[in-house]
Amino acid sequence: MTASFVVGQATLWCWLAASAAAQGPTPEQMRELASVQLPDDPAAVLAVVGKSPILAGEVLPKVDAKIREVTAKTGQTIPEPQLKIARVNLVRGELARAIQFKMMRESFVLDQVGTEAADKREEAQQRLAAKARQYFFEEQLPKLKEQFGTEDMAELEAKLGEQGSSLKAQRREFIDQMLGQLYVSSKLDRDPNVPIADIVRFYNQHRDEYERSAQARWEQLTVRFDRFDNRDAALEAIRAMGTEAYYGGSMQAVAREKSQEPFAADGGVHDWTPQGSLRSSVLDKQIFSLPLNKMSPIIEDDEGLHIVRVLERRDAGVTPLADVQDDIKKKLQYKIVAEKQEQLIKELSQRVPVWSIFPKDTPGALPLPGTTGMLR
Incomplete structure (x- = not known):
């Protein structure tokens, strides 16, 4: 405990x-x-x-x-x-x-x-x-x-x-x-054996638990305004990072070395994140509207300047039974x-x-x- x-x-x-x-x-x-x-x-x-x-x-x-x-x-x-x-x-x-x-x-x-x-x-x-x-x-x-x-x-x-x-x-x-x-x-x-009928019944009875909002995975480069003397210096830094990532082919390598956001050590990679959960509404809107697998223009919000590349997106909906069948089976086995x-x-x-x-x-x-x- x-x-x-x-x-x-x-x-x-x-x-x-x-x-x-x-x-x-x-x-x-x-x-x-x-x-x-x-x-x-x-x-x-x-x-x-x-x-x-x-x-x-x-x-x-x-x-x-x-x-x-x-x-x-x-x-x-x-x-x-x-x-x-x-x-x-x-x-x-x-x-x-x-x-x-x-x-x-x-x-x-x-x-x-x-x-x-x-x-x-x-x-x-x-x-x-x-x-x-x-x-x-x-x-x-x-x-x-x-x-x-x-x-x-x-x-x-x-x-x-x-x-x-x-x-x-x-x-x-x-x-x-x-x-x-x-x-x-x-x-x-x-x-214990769990009949597929029991799994389907549990899924239907708890369907609201398997509803999901839109989600996305992306890479991110960031410079924070509070790390620079003025906006122009921050803008120069993010442009340099974007150029290096574009011609060097790796946003993650640049992020590890120079980015100034919490996920920088992980290459700026943000795993599946629900729409609407980001503190920055500007970033949230862009991430769920930008084309996939393309570096974005520079995005500005209250905290700094960002460049993102959206890797994958999932539309809002209900998680298919096939994706949660094993988890449901384990829950029912535990109950039994x-x-x-x-x-x-x-x-x-x-x-x-x-x-x-x-x-x-x-x-x-x-x-x-x-x-x-x-x-x-």
Whole structure:
């Protein structure tokens, strides 16, 4: 998730509070969050998924590291009541994510062992975990060393600690995620078939999204009035640039060396631009009326003098289905996969029992016995 670090306490704490949610909490939700008392003991259980506990020590350090990172970037201090709400909301998001991966891991193991006896299930789970650990050391550990720029294990452990993690935590999360992803991959088709009829229907229903204004691509040479003592000096400069481009055959080469507009470094090439979007109405009018592939006369507007060559133009209209068919297919595939994944998560809640300090955040979860003051 991205965040715009705008100056102001409210912006910072609201970002923290909303980091685990689609939007910030409502006033009622804020009062609810403020009433939550998170445990201080790292060994405190926050959730149990099947037979696997999730401890406070697995979640809280990452949350606190994220808060430190954000406050360090902004240099702001958050009032304690607001910080508490933000911290609780971040814990909720991190815990829900951990629960989901453990649910998928448990389901993957169940798929592998079927109706085997408990000891056989435990044996199979240990065997799968051993393979995942091996993969962690062979594949993931080298990536972590590269990410943090060190081959020294002690230094790597220290750097992970700054982010509220550790090698042990990284390994545990990697195993959960790997086995969980194997379960999802076995249940979901990531490339579902989308009938052409569905693509056409989507195109027709969203036809207004595919309407386009006239567009053009062009090359441009520019001199700015504010770079010269007077208009005559600017006019002499643009004439010299035009002559060099005309006889040298390359506006782009001249633009890179001498032009004074933002696209000069790219050879003065302006990619497809909609009509009416230019700040200079004079240039806009000329670009959409000049003959193609011919250098224009000198064009003057309030900022300077220009020579353009229009490379291509597209008339206003509706983008043909053939041009957007692949994009529509991807959108529909994403929707299909998202819906099936949501259904899969609901099915997991019926298959794997979950107890949580925040039961309302996980479908089918029950309140963790012995907890009070949590969101129900």
